[in-house]
Amino acid sequence: MKKILTIASGLLLLTLAFAWWMSSRGPKPVELIPTLTGQPEYCITCHADVPDISPSHPTVTFGCVTCHGGERLALNADLAHSTMRGGANPSDLSVVEASCGGSNCHSGSEADDRNHIQRVMTSVQSTYAGAIANIRYTFGAQTDLNAHFGISAVTDDQTQTGITSLAPFDPASETNPSIQKFGEECLTCHLRAEPREGDAYARQTGCAACHSPAPPLSSGEGWGEGKIHTLTTAISYAQCNTCHNRGNYDLRSMTFVERDDHPTQRIDDYYQPIAQFTQCEYTLDCVDCHTRDEAMGDGDIHANQKSIEYVQCKTCHGTPTELPLTKTLTDPNDIAFRLAFLNPVVDLQLGDTIIVTEKGEPLWNTKVLRDGTYEMIGKATNQYFTFKPVMGSHCTQSGEDQSSSYCHECHAVERQP
Amino acid sequence: MRPSFFHHLHPPTIPAVQSRWRHTLGAGGTAILLMLILGVTGILEMFYYVPNPQEAALSVQTITYHVPFGGFVRNLHYWSAQLLLIVSAIHLLRVVFTASYGRPRRFNYLLGLGVFVLAILLDFTGYILRWDEGICYPLVTGTNLLKTIPLIGDFLFRIAVGGGEACNTALLRFYTWHIFGLTIFVLILGVWHAFRVRRDGGIAVPPPQLRTDNERISRNELVRREVLQIFVVSIVLILMSIFLPAPIAAAMTGKPIVTEEARAPWFFLWVQQMLKWGDPFLFGVLIPFAVLTLTALIPYILPEPADADIGSWFPKSNRLAQIIIIAIALIVIVLTLMMVLT
Amino acid sequence: MTDLSRRDLLKLARDGFLYLSSALAIGGLLRFLDYDPNPKPKTEFDLGAASDFPLNSRTLLSDVPAVLLHTESGFSALSLTCTHLGCTVEEKTDGFTCPCHGSRFDKDGSVMHGPAVQHLASLRIEITNDDRLILHID
Numbered sequence: 001m002k003k004i005l006t007i008a009s010g011l012l013l014l015t016l017a018f019a020w021w022m023s024s025r026g027p028k029p030v031e032l033i034p035t036l037t038g039q040p041e042y043c044i045t046c047h048a049d050v051p052d053i054s055p056s057h058p059t060v061t062f063g064c065v066t067c068h069g070g071e072r073l074a075l076n077a078d079l080a081h082s083t084m085r086g087g088a089n090p091s092d093l094s095v096v097e098a099s100c101g102g103s104n105c106h107s108g109s110e111a112d113d114r115n116h117i118q119r120v121m122t123s124v125q126s127t128y129a130g131a132i133a134n135i136r137y138t139f140g141a142q143t144d145l146n147a148h149f150g151i152s153a154v155t156d157d158q159t160q161t162g163i164t165s166l167a168p169f170d171p172a173s174e175t176n177p178s179i180q181k182f183g184e185e186c187l188t189c190h191l192r193a194e195p196r197e198g199d200a201y202a203r204q205t206g207c208a209a210c211h212s213p214a215p216p217l218s219s220g221e222g223w224g225e226g227k228i229h230t231l232t233t234a235i236s237y238a239q240c241n242t243c244h245n246r247g248n249y250d251l252r253s254m255t256f257v258e259r260d261d262h263p264t265q266r267i268d269d270y271y272q273p274i275a276q277f278t279q280c281e282y283t284l285d286c287v288d289c290h291t292r293d294e295a296m297g298d299g300d301i302h303a304n305q306k307s308i309e310y311v312q313c314k315t316c317h318g319t320p321t322e323l324p325l326t327k328t329l330t331d332p333n334d335i336a337f338r339l340a341f342l343n344p345v346v347d348l349q350l351g352d353t354i355i356v357t358e359k360g361e362p363l364w365n366t367k368v369l370r371d372g373t374y375e376m377i378g379k380a381t382n383q384y385f386t387f388k389p390v391m392g393s394h395c396t397q398s399g400e401d402q403s404s405s406y407c408h409e410c411h412a413v414e415r416q417p
Numbered sequence: 418m419r420p421s422f423f424h425h426l427h428p429p430t431i432p433a434v435q436s437r438w439r440h441t442l443g444a445g446g447t448a449i450l451l452m453l454i455l456g457v458t459g460i461l462e463m464f465y466y467v468p469n470p471q472e473a474a475l476s477v478q479t480i481t482y483h484v485p486f487g488g489f490v491r492n493l494h495y496w497s498a499q500l501l502l503i504v505s506a507i508h509l510l511r512v513v514f515t516a517s518y519g520r521p522r523r524f525n526y527l528l529g530l531g532v533f534v535l536a537i538l539l540d541f542t543g544y545i546l547r548w549d550e551g552i553c554y555p556l557v558t559g560t561n562l563l564k565t566i567p568l569i570g571d572f573l574f575r576i577a578v579g580g581g582e583a584c585n586t587a588l589l590r591f592y593t594w595h596i597f598g599l600t601i602f603v604l605i606l607g608v609w610h611a612f613r614v615r616r617d618g619g620i621a622v623p624p625p626q627l628r629t630d631n632e633r634i635s636r637n638e639l640v641r642r643e644v645l646q647i648f649v650v651s652i653v654l655i656l657m658s659i660f661l662p663a664p665i666a667a668a669m670t671g672k673p674i675v676t677e678e679a680r681a682p683w684f685f686l687w688v689q690q691m692l693k694w695g696d697p698f699l700f701g702v703l704i705p706f707a708v709l710t711l712t713a714l715i716p717y718i719l720p721e722p723a724d725a726d727i728g729s730w731f732p733k734s735n736r737l738a739q740i741i742i743i744a745i746a747l748i749v750i751v752l753t754l755m756m757v758l759t
Numbered sequence: 760m761t762d763l764s765r766r767d768l769l770k771l772a773r774d775g776f777l778y779l780s781s782a783l784a785i786g787g788l789l790r791f792l793d794y795d796p797n798p799k800p801k802t803e804f805d806l807g808a809a810s811d812f813p814l815n816s817r818t819l820l821s822d823v824p825a826v827l828l829h830t831e832s833g834f835s836a837l838s839l840t841c842t843h844l845g846c847t848v849e850e851k852t853d854g855f856t857c858p859c860h861g862s863r864f865d866k867d868g869s870v871m872h873g874p875a876v877q878h879l880a881s882l883r884i885e886i887t888n889d890d891r892l893i894l895h896i897d
Binding site for chain 2: 001002004005008009011012015016018019020022023029042071073074075076079082083
């Protein structure tokens with residue numbers, strides 16, 4: 001008996017020593033106390049290699065949990081990740097308010113121009129209102145082309161467009177099979193949509209769809225190698241391309257045919273064979289001309305893309321009888337400076353004269369030169385361009401007919417068939 | 418060898434039959450050991466646990482992941498608590514199957530049953546103290562069951578929860594019940610129970626004239642056997658605590674999480690299964706209470722086991738008691754399995 | 760009065776006093792524990808402007824919990840608290856299911872499958888003069 005007791009006590013010592021050894025193994029917790037929250041978090045124990053997402057959101061200030069959620073104290077991956085918002089995309093619009101919102105962040109006041117979330121929620125890129133109305137009209141579910149439905153319900157009390165609310169589009173309550181098919185097949189794009197299954201699609205909703213550059217993808221590839229932790233306002237053509245050149249729809253079968261190649265030739269690989277381009281349309285990046293309001297919405301609910309997209313060739317080039325609108329920056333708080341600060345491709349100075357749109361939005365990457373010509377710096381490419389106004393050229397197009405389709409008549413480039 | 422304090426807790430000699438492992442299974446002693454471990458590890462956890470709805474789950478994460486050996490201590494506490502219920506149940510089955518509850522041990526049988534019930538309540542309140550997203554529904558249903566009791570239901574609910582909505586307000590009360598209210602009762606009943614074992618003549622065996630084996634062992638030998646059991650149980654417990662982490666989940670936000678199915682802690686799954694059948698008062702209160710009452714009445718309403726049968730396994734003279742307790746155990750197990758498998 | 764009966768009387772009185780004292784102490788303890796220090800659970804929820812809930816919309820109010828319906832016949836709200844033991848029911852395609860004990864309700868809140876016996880409660884909606892919605896849990 002005494003012998004057994006000795007052996008047992010030895011075993012007890014062994015198991016205790018084993019317990020000690022087991023609990024001293026494993027990674028040393030690495031603490032981060034973001035200055036914004038003051039609450040310790042341990043994400044960087046494993047994620048030390050994740051770079052700051054942008055100069056405006058340094059990790060030492062924001063930490064990880066502010067945007068991503070999650071259990072900040074847990075050292076077990078499953079538990080730590082269990083309450084993350086939106087998985088790989090905390091900016092998905094279903095959780096964006098908790099991740100990116102707050103009055104000091106991106107759901108601030110309209111006067112400060114910090115109401116990004118509210119504007120995006122009502123934008124056509126989120127609501128898909130135009131296409132839904134069009135399809136319902138085409139298949140007889142509504143008698144006009146007015147927008148009644150969005151991907152989710154949105155309301156706007158102070159609308160300038162006359163549309164105060166959109167009801168959520170519910171394909172199940174439609175009777176026409178084509179509209180039902182449309183509901184099944186075509187509601188997975190757009191910022192407010194529920195993203196399709198798979199890592200490759202996780203970042204194609206919410207803010208990340210535009211501001212977090214994705215590798216070129218086809219049929220779900222492209223995420224694994226290059227996990228990207230970046231937010232930027234230097235949004236390249238390739239980023240817009242991930243959605244706007246992802247494939248083509250087939251109206252007869254009401255399906256979306258995803259392309260399986262990597263479009264490289266901008267002019268030839270565009271999904272719509274009939275589209276026409278002038279040189280600047282395939283040389284510049286989309287955001288070089290198209291403005292914040294067009295892409296992110298202006299806070300009002302619009303019926304369709306046409307109702308919000310307004311920048312035309314003439315915005316920069318003017319017409320035979322008019323020069324483009326310009327503005328000399330005299331207010332140091334001008335929004336143009338903030339935009340140039342976020343994407344410092346130009347050194348904008350007080351007293352510089354830049355082109356503005358008819359709604360007053362600054363094209364802050366342009367400048368009016370002394371000789372009456374203009375310069376533009378590519379927001380994503382940093383390329384330098386100069387251009388001349390139409391006025392004084394031999395263009396004879398009437399001032400009335402200035403939409404881009406008229407310009408395409410002469411200036412479009414021949415595409416490969 | 419001069420007897421130590423620990424030796425003095427034991428009589429100088431006891432009949433060898435009383436201390437055979439195959440007779441007692443060491444269940445009662447193991448239960449005492451587990452309670453001591455629970456007391457020590459529980460006090461250690463109190464150094465870091467914060468009984469406040471905003472911080473409770475976070476402090477559990479602090480204990481688990483950041484306090485040196487905190488996870489180990491918490492696992493010890495968790496597994497001791499779960500083993501305590503199993504060991505207590507085995508102890509109860511042993512007492513019935515070896516006809517050991519007869520006079521003069523009837524009252525001590527009730528004391529032991531009381532300790533068992535308190536251990537279940539302690540396990541449930543301890544489970545709630547995790548205050549993670551999984552505990553809300555069991556808390557809501559458990560405390561709403563109290564409300565279904567006629568006349569005194571609301572009163573009992575307020576005593577247990579303090580009023581309000583359970584998932585927002587119950588933490589402080591459950592903390593106090595767990596740390597103090599229930600613990601003090603389990604301490605009193607447990608010490609009383611152990612004291613009564615000796616007062617009632619030690620572990621149940623036939624009277625001396627009916628015994629075939631009159632060998633006696635010294636308390637030194639008895640203590641050695643106990644120490645061996647302590648070592649074995651401790652080793653098992655330590656290994657479990659190394660390899661099987663206690664459940665942990667994200668902090669509760671005051672609202673239950675969206676889930677397909679919410680499960681009660683394992684020892685209440687049988688009640689949850691019955692609750693699927695209908696009236697909460699009947700299935701959630703009356704029937705469990707009836708099961709408890711029936712168990713408690715076994716020494717009082719069934720014929721006394723024959724003296725010669727005391728201490729032998731599955732004797733003839735208390736068949737009915739064995740059948741009743743087997744039926745109860747089987748029903749509880751089957752209900753639990755139904756809940757787990759569906 | 761004999762000595763014996765006097766002693767009995769004294770003992771009786773003493774025991775009686777002690778029992779009454781215990782009863783008082785226990786009664787006091789129970790009353791002590793019976794106090795509810797928490798603010799009363801909210802019974803009114805201000806949902807904001809009625810125009811935030813367009814016609815034919817269904818809005819999940821997870822704080823309540825309830826679902827708000829706006830139909831041709833006006834606003835109505837259905838409590839999502841299971842009538843059986845108080846868990847929150849989950850919305851399914853054909854109605855609601857309780858995650859705790861499996862009660863099922865149809866889209867209108869009527870019991871389709873037990874153990875619940877009572878239908879999900881309809882909650883009262885008040886529309887204020889300035890066109891705001893107030894939800895009452897009575």
